[in-house]
Amino acid sequence: MPVIRLLRNELRKLGMNEELLMENVAMLGADLKGIEGDEILVEFFPDRPDLYTVEGVVRAMKGFLGMELGAPKYKVDRGNVEIFVDKELKNIRPYIVGAVIRNLEIDDSFIRSMMDFQEKLHITVGRKRKKLAIGLHDFDKVKPPFRYVASPKNFAFEPLGFEEKMSLGEILEKHPKGIEYAYILKGYEKYPLILDSEDNVLSFPPIINGNLTQITTETKNIFIDITGTDLNTLNYVLNILVSSFADRGGKIESVKLLYPHEPLETPKMEYQKMKVQKSYIFSLLGMEMNEEEIKNSLEKMRYDVEIHNSHIIVTIPPYRMDILHPADIVEDIAKGYRYDNFTTELPSKEVILKNLDDRDERIREIMIGLGFLEVTTLTITSFRLQYESMRLPPEKFVEIANPITEEGVTLRTWLIPSLMEILKKNKHRELPQKLFEIGYVRKKEMEKHLGWIYIDSSASFTQSKSITEAILRDMGMENYEIKEKKHPSFISGRCASILLDGEEIGFFGEIHPEVIENFELTYPVIAMEIKI
Numbered sequence: 001m002p003v004i005r006l007l008r009n010e011l012r013k014l015g016m017n018e019e020l021l022m023e024n025v026a027m028l029g030a031d032l033k034g035i036e037g038d039e040i041l042v043e044f045f046p047d048r049p050d051l052y053t054v055e056g057v058v059r060a061m062k063g064f065l066g067m068e069l070g071a072p073k074y075k076v077d078r079g080n081v082e083i084f085v086d087k088e089l090k091n092i093r094p095y096i097v098g099a100v101i102r103n104l105e106i107d108d109s110f111i112r113s114m115m116d117f118q119e120k121l122h123i124t125v126g127r128k129r130k131k132l133a134i135g136l137h138d139f140d141k142v143k144p145p146f147r148y149v150a151s152p153k154n155f156a157f158e159p160l161g162f163e164e165k166m167s168l169g170e171i172l173e174k175h176p177k178g179i180e181y182a183y184i185l186k187g188y189e190k191y192p193l194i195l196d197s198e199d200n201v202l203s204f205p206p207i208i209n210g211n212l213t214q215i216t217t218e219t220k221n222i223f224i225d226i227t228g229t230d231l232n233t234l235n236y237v238l239n240i241l242v243s244s245f246a247d248r249g250g251k252i253e254s255v256k257l258l259y260p261h262e263p264l265e266t267p268k269m270e271y272q273k274m275k276v277q278k279s280y281i282f283s284l285l286g287m288e289m290n291e292e293e294i295k296n297s298l299e300k301m302r303y304d305v306e307i308h309n310s311h312i313i314v315t316i317p318p319y320r321m322d323i324l325h326p327a328d329i330v331e332d333i334a335k336g337y338r339y340d341n342f343t344t345e346l347p348s349k350e351v352i353l354k355n356l357d358d359r360d361e362r363i364r365e366i367m368i369g370l371g372f373l374e375v376t377t378l379t380i381t382s383f384r385l386q387y388e389s390m391r392l393p394p395e396k397f398v399e400i401a402n403p404i405t406e407e408g409v410t411l412r413t414w415l416i417p418s419l420m421e422i423l424k425k426n427k428h429r430e431l432p433q434k435l436f437e438i439g440y441v442r443k444k445e446m447e448k449h450l451g452w453i454y455i456d457s458s459a460s461f462t463q464s465k466s467i468t469e470a471i472l473r474d475m476g477m478e479n480y481e482i483k484e485k486k487h488p489s490f491i492s493g494r495c496a497s498i499l500l501d502g503e504e505i506g507f508f509g510e511i512h513p514e515v516i517e518n519f520e521l522t523y524p525v526i527a528m529e530i531k532i
Helices: 008-013 018-028 054-064 087-091 108-123 168-174 176-185 231-247 278-285 291-300 326-337 358-369 416-425 461-474 513-518
Strands: 003-007 030-036 039-044 076-085 095-102 132-138 146-152 190-195 201-204 222-228 251-258 263-266 272-277 304-307 311-316 433-442 446-455 480-484 490-500 503-511 525-531
Touching: 003 008, 003 054, 003 108, 008 018, 008 039, 008 054, 008 108, 018 030, 018 039, 018 054, 054 231, 054 291, 076 095, 087 146, 095 231, 095 263, 108 132, 108 231, 132 201, 132 231, 168 176, 190 222, 201 222, 222 231, 231 251, 272 278, 272 326, 278 311, 278 326, 291 304, 291 311, 291 326, 358 433, 358 446, 358 461, 416 433, 416 446, 416 525, 446 461, 461 490, 461 503, 461 525, 503 513
Parallel strands: 076 146, 076 251
Antiparallel strands: 003 039, 030 039, 095 222, 095 251, 132 222, 146 190, 190 201, 251 263, 272 311, 304 311, 433 446, 446 525, 480 490, 490 503, 503 525
């Protein structure tokens, strides 16, 4: 989860007492990580990108503390900046939105905060710039109208941080940001470019801005561009950015996008409304609240509220891209009411729970008897963990449509990578370490697997075979066969399949040294996984 660095002088400048913030920030769903010099470190859940900056945190905290109630109001003046959008970008990077912010007072701490905010949005919502990338420019150094075009690879300009011209192709090969993000543009013959009326380069999205428009303490007016693949997400992130700049005293001006199909004007800054039944609120919270409590709780979370007989109508600020369902509103009612105001009570009836799957319980008894410790890992995981770290090429997978972190983008297809990750996190602990998990994986359909892993200086293939046969014997499996298997994650000649009626149901062996190094381990590792 993203850790936000809040500068003390920035908090004071925006009217927030840092001690008061530290006392209450946990109630907003955050975790106070500590203090480093003049910075307060706070970890927020990824579902609130509007809190990735000091302005957003102060805005939310002022509401929570009752200093400012209701939805903040933002005015957007119609500007005269136009951006022509090249139709050739449709299959490369089709969308762009923008805005102009005027009359800002910029110092070094503001630039530092702004760059950190931008990078947090890139990593999370932007999925490492693949879904969206943000450009912030000194508006007074360029001349509109602007053009968002598909450019040949040999077009050259001075990228940020360099004082010599480089072609777009050279930037992808030599510039640090080009090397890091070149994969996003792999396979394209032309690349996105934002130019002004005199062919000055503002940005080579999603890679790097031009040197010309670098923001300094002399900058007064900022032009924002956001490019990407999903127009709805781009609009929301633009709303988050302009809201933060407006909280700094900036004046928002719209930009007109001349798309081939129809023109568009941004930012929209639309206030959405959502209807929530009172009965639904009470059922989720497990308690009834009077109208004043509901209204006050939501106003503290920066909503406007209309109370009706059976329901409420909530006005959602334009920077809240996380509000998708009435349940999200109820969660904010609970926060505004304060979690520490909820009373607790013991269950009214005694209930004896019974495990519904005796087979799983039997397997647990076997594994614990063999000295293994049970763990539970996440079903949602990353491509890196499932494939790259295990020396495997990607296979067909179920991908999460809107992941909130880059470590949670797909459903796992086997358990051993997650068990390896636990060994990595516990590498400072004494050996041996013996772990097992019973959990679901996604193959052609959902399957329940047993996986175990064992790390020790003496771990060997012979030991993995002995443990596996003991498990199969105690599970009552007699007609199995063991045959040699080739698997990239295991050492060649030290991996075997478990066959039942001629069908492979699992495998075991000694993990490949390269995999062990990928997880920063230094001792032999053996493992088994079987479909149960």
